[in-house]
Amino acid sequence: MSKFKIFSQGIIDVSPLMIPVVPFGLIFGVLAIDIGFTPLETMGMSLIVFGGASQIVLLQLFSGGASSLVIISSVGAVNSRHLLYGAVVSEHLSDLKLIWKIIISYFLIDQAFAISNEYLKRNENKNRYFHLFGAGATCWIIWQSTTFLGIVLGAAIPEKLGLSFAVPLTFLALLVNDFRKFINVIVIIISGFVSTLGYNYIPFKAYIIIAALTGLISAIILTKIIKK
Known part of the structure; x- marks a missing residue:
């Protein structure tokens, strides 16, 4: 199969996951x-970071008055999953x-990894x-263009549209396959519970880091128990 056909297949395969990415x-x-943030700063963040989840986390923590250390560490924790993505696909590349x-590493985001792996x-x-490459490039174009539209439209988008549902919906679509495995479901429940509880009780807005670490530790323990 030619490069163009494979590239096109990547575009086709990832397209359904682009629907919730738009809002x-x-x-x-x-x-x-x-x-x-200025329009230039906003577009610059999307071009350089190119990570929807970490960018939203940064905005939430920044608007909530979190310290620079918490913001940097939280964004780093959220983006650390890309190290795992790279490790998984490295054997093929x-x-x-x-x-x-x-x-390829620049375009290796959640949706592209989920499809192309x-x-x-x-x-x-x-x-x-x-x-x-095709899947990642498609994600890049959609993300940059919708970020730009968000900048232009700004307050013109009425609140009653309820666009905030798109953030959890985007990642829920990526987790659908994981619900088929018992360990994954348990880890999702544990980390979600810690994150929800920690939102009000963990200081310095560090609930994201704690929830991620708790989920990771839970996965390790459960995996070892089941293997025994």
Whole structure:
């Protein structure tokens, strides 16, 4: 299969996951302007960070008056999942040139990983990495364009549209397959409970870090117990 066909397949496969990303990007653009970021700063964050979850977390913590240390550590904790993504797909990309590895790593976000990881497992074509490139590039275009629209529209978007539902909906779509495994469900419940409880009781707005670490530790313990 040619590079173009594989690239196109990546676009097609990831497209359904782009539906909730549209209001997600709009929300980010609107929120960033509302709390005082300039249009240039807002677009710069989307271009450089290119991580919807971490960008929303940054805005929430910034608007809540969290310290720089908490904001940086929280964003780092949220983005740490990309290290796992890279480790998983690295076995399929080991033969690539360094420049392509850098390009692919930039586009390796949640939706692209969720779709392309399965494709990489099933196909041995030497150009299969173009699937991840196509999926990631599609996510990039949608995210940047909707962020820009959010900046332009700003307060013109009526609150009654209820666009805030898009943030959890986006990640819920990625978790659907994980609900099929008992360990994953338990870890999701534990980390969600800690995050919800910690929102009011954990100081310095550090509930995201604590919830993530709790989920990770729970996964390790449960995995070892089941293997026994």
